[in-house]
Structures are given as structure tokens and as C-alpha cells.
Amino acid sequence: MTGIYKRALGDDFYRLHPELGKKFGVQQRGLYRAVGKGHLEISGGKRWQWPFWKLGAKDHLFFPERGERVPFSIVTEAGCDKEGVDRVTWKRRFYFDGVTRAFDAVMYFDPPSGMIIDDLGKSGRVTSSLRLEAEEDGSLTIRSGRTWLNVGRWKLPVPAIFSPQVVVKERYDDEHQAFYVNVKVGSRLFGNLITYEGFAYTAYEGDY
Known part of the structure; x- marks a missing residue:
């Protein structure tokens, strides 16, 4: 598979990079679970946006807190749904003083577009398409494309001016023997919303 x-x-x-290939090679059979832990620098956004972040936090989307050297964990696990579609779940936890925040997602491959589809949050009410690019230096860049709101059976496209624009850059640092990740989320209308970056040390469960 x-x-x-x-x-x-x-x-x-x-x-x-072979370590990135291992991490992003998660699949239902073989390597099926990766667990990462580390610290992040989290910044961006404006105070007037906090009520929206707090609302999103209830659905395991983004959150209002920011900080330096914020402990975090990330669990990536492969499986398939009842219809036999291969899916990879991402469960991120950010450990601020006095509160733990979550950012969850479920991803699957869309053959017609050749892109990854990302159902965001606990409810999956927000969906985004993702384009992946393997760079010459062995790093990986992920860029968001279109965004939809899932309302019942309806999949409503979000106008580009309101859609979040996400750029993820990830590489393996041989010196630290850890993954370095930089995530930037912004929008054409509101500018930078959140940025986080830092190192994660990752272990695997299953056969590769």
C-alpha cells in the first residue's frame, strides 16, 4: 500500500530527506504511527481576533494563546474509514500555562486533483486542499489551496479573500537529529494570523 x-x-x-520520507511515509500497513515532541515559538494575530480564536479552540482549530518555548506534541496515525479510504489523522497539542490547546486534522488523497484534502478541527466543518512540493534540499513545502465550509450535505467554497493561506515548511536537521517545522497562517484580508516554528523529536510505532 x-x-x-x-x-x-x-x-x-x-x-x-530519508527521515522526512519515513515520517510522511505513514500508511495503514507498515509504519502507521509517529509521535513527536518539542517546543515552539508561537506568534502572530491581533488581540481583536481573539474571540474568533477562542471559538475555534472549542473545535480543536487554532487558539488565542502565544508564547516562547511552548511544549507541544504531535501524533500522526494512518488508518482507513468505513468506506476503505486511506486517511491520516494529525493530533497536535500545545501546552500553555494553565491550558492545553488542540489542533486536529484528518487528511486523505484526492485522485482527481492529485492533492491532499485536509478536514480541519474536531468536527471537520472546514476543509482545505493542500499542494505538496519536495524541495531540492530534501525539505518539504505544503501550501493550502481552496477552502470549503461543510454544512450538512453542502460543501460551500470560501471566497479567496477570506480563505486562510497556509504555508508549512519542514526539514530534518541532522545536527539536532530532529524535525524543524515552520508554519505560517495568514489571509489576504487580515494579514498574518499565526506563526509557529521549532523542533520536534519523533519516534515511530509499527514496521517500516
Whole structure:
């Protein structure tokens, strides 16, 4: 079985640093679970936006807190749904003083577009398409595309001016023997919303 990220990248998957290939090679059979822990610098956004962040926090989307050297964990696990579609769940936890915040997502590969589809939050009411690019230096860049709101059976496109624009850059640092990640979320209308970056040390469960 080919993992969803390998399907999205095709032969370019083999450009990735071997450790990135291992992490993004998670699949239902073989390597099926990766657990990372580390610290992040979290910044961005404006105070008037906090009520929206707090609302999103209830659905395990983003959150209002910011800080330096914020402990976090991330669990990536592969499986399939009742219809047999391969899916990868991402469960992120951010441990601020006095509160733990969550950011969850479920991803799957969309053959017609060749992109990854990302159902965000606990409810999955927000969906985004993701385009992956394996860089020449072995790093990975992920950029968001279109965004939809899922309302009942309806999938409503969000106008580009309101859609979040996400850029994720991840590489493996051989010196630290850890993954370095930089995530920026912004919008055309509101500018930078949140940025976080830092190192994560990752362990695996299952056979690779």
C-alpha cells in the first residue's frame, strides 16, 4: 500500500530527506504511527481576533494563546474509514500555562486533483486542499489551496479573500537529529494570523 503523501508527490517523494520520507511515509500497513515532541515559538494575530480564536479552540482549530518555548506534541496515525479510504489523522497539542490547546486534522488523497484534502478541527466543518512540493534540499513545502465550509450535505467554497493561506515548511536537521517545522497562517484580508516554528523529536510505532 502506498501512503497518501507518496501518492500526492509521486516520484518526487524520493527527493525528501530519508527521515522526512519515513515520517510522511505513514500508511495503514507498515509504519502507521509517529509521535513527536518539542517546543515552539508561537506568534502572530491581533488581540481583536481573539474571540474568533477562542471559538475555534472549542473545535480543536487554532487558539488565542502565544508564547516562547511552548511544549507541544504531535501524533500522526494512518488508518482507513468505513468506506476503505486511506486517511491520516494529525493530533497536535500545545501546552500553555494553565491550558492545553488542540489542533486536529484528518487528511486523505484526492485522485482527481492529485492533492491532499485536509478536514480541519474536531468536527471537520472546514476543509482545505493542500499542494505538496519536495524541495531540492530534501525539505518539504505544503501550501493550502481552496477552502470549503461543510454544512450538512453542502460543501460551500470560501471566497479567496477570506480563505486562510497556509504555508508549512519542514526539514530534518541532522545536527539536532530532529524535525524543524515552520508554519505560517495568514489571509489576504487580515494579514498574518499565526506563526509557529521549532523542533520536534519523533519516534515511530509499527514496521517500516
